[in-house]
Amino acid sequence: MAGIDGFGTQFQRGDGADPEVFTAIGNCTNISGPGLSRETLDVTAHDSPDAWMEFVGSLKDGGEVSLDVNYDPDKHDALVADLDDDEPRNYRLVFPTTAAAQWAFGAVMTGFEPSAPYDDKLTATLTFKVSGKPVLS
Template identity: 40%
Template sequence: MAGHDAWSTLLERRGSEGEWETIANVHNVSGPGLEREEYDVTTHSSPGQWEEIIFGIKRTGEVECEVYFDSEQHLHVIREDFAGSEPNDYRMSFPDGGSWEFSAGLTGCEFDFPHDGPMEASMTFKLSGPPSFMDEETS
């Protein structure tokens, strides 16, 4: 099969008791991006004049989510995560049973209150440390 339906993908946050709490009304979620630094170590004696590369620091990207904003369900997450200096634990759960767990901090939040549509918020989370990728068998 060429693709899978993303419906029922969840973005969750670890609560104070250690349980996973779903961030409500998410209608779009993307990320995290992953990058790796590369260093050119080509020399005058590199075989066949081909470049030689070594790999260095692994960099995490961001998770962005768009929600239909509900102050009762979202303000506590925004207040706690934006005010805190330590990252929180998050999990993105996929319809096939796999998931990504990561620590992140809320680095941005934008609100949209149009006169002709639903209230929305866009939240950006920056990862700290490595994400854990789990498939259905390791979850």
């Protein structure tokens, strides 16, 4: 199977209203995550078969989402206020497929790191910690 072009993927931020309206965070150049993972519990006992360690699944973690953007202070500085939000905000990742697939989740912004090299464009990395179970549709 051929790959799917990632161009046009959007990371959208909810406004918290009812009904909630989502707006794309503009100028994204790279979107990574969420990095889903799961903890395990060691249930090895003295009578585990053939002395092999045994594990069962435990808590799941939605991981983080990281955005790299062409930083525009006029557009992106308003997002710095999200660092002050203690409660998760709704976000969604919308993929550019024919039947628009998306991941929706609550998240807390944990990082906003601008960069201003003398010989290149302004950039910033925004990081969000997923809270709860992402909904895939």
